[in-house]
Amino acid sequence: MAHGPEGQQDDGAGDVPVGERLRALRRARRRTLRAVADAAGISEGYLSQVERGMANPSIATLQQIAGALGLKMGDLFAADYTTGPRVLKAAAAPSLTFGVLGRKFRLTPGPQHHLEAFLGEFAPGGSTGDQPYTHGDSEEFLHVLEGEVELHLGGEMFALGAGDSIRHSSAVPHKLVETGGDGARVLWVISPPSY
Known part of the structure; x- marks a missing residue:
């Protein structure tokens, strides 16, 4: 079981909103809002709203965003999206x-x-x-x-x-x-x- 940045247990993907995951994944890949939005075929403002939890994207839109980041849709829901130490046996x-x-x-x-x-x-x-x-x-x-x-x-x-x-x-x-x-x-x- 992983622990979050403040020592909280992270029991799975459901604990963190998808927008926050998208922002972390986009930043980790060093991609700008504009570049990802353009590649996904959506507006930069809409992507910003999704990342801030102010808009709820459809499955199709999430697939477009994931594709723009070079990810599969399932990657957006992986429990291990955070940064920090991780052990892989x-x-x-x-x-x-x-x-x-x-x-x-x-x-x-x-x-x-x-x-x-x-x-x-x-x-x-x-x-x-x-x-x-x-x-x-x-x-x-x-x-x-x-x-x-x-x-x-x-x-x-x-x-x-x-x-x-x-x-x-x-x-x-x-x-x-x-x-x-x-x-x-x-x-x-x-x-x-x-x-």
Whole structure:
């Protein structure tokens, strides 16, 4: 059970109005009212009213706002929207299979933080996929924990081994390929969140 900023217990998403959550998520993503309102197809004044609890948006409008923030509707109701210390036990880290022979574990709980961190595991010959991809215009940091990988970044390739790291823009098409034949583990840190 999490505790709020004043030591109060936070038993779930229902304790905080959606407008307050929206404001916290928007600010964490460093987005202005105008930028989010424009992307959501609503007025800046209306979004301000929603954030201050003076207007009650429809589900469709909430979906538009969430999309403008790069979120899913369910993210607006996640219990862990606040800032502050959060512990995520390794066994509870959400994971997904992606690319070719790869798995990704989210290490940062909640969508509201100023950064995202992921642990990637690749079987021999694994990759993030056949095609390079982009996501947002964030700063992305990659650190190789174990094994050998090759980062295809724009028109360049970078061979990286355990202990090596690289920083780049997530707007540049990129893909990662395990090249050592023994599997690899990598750490990605993305700021602001865009994945």
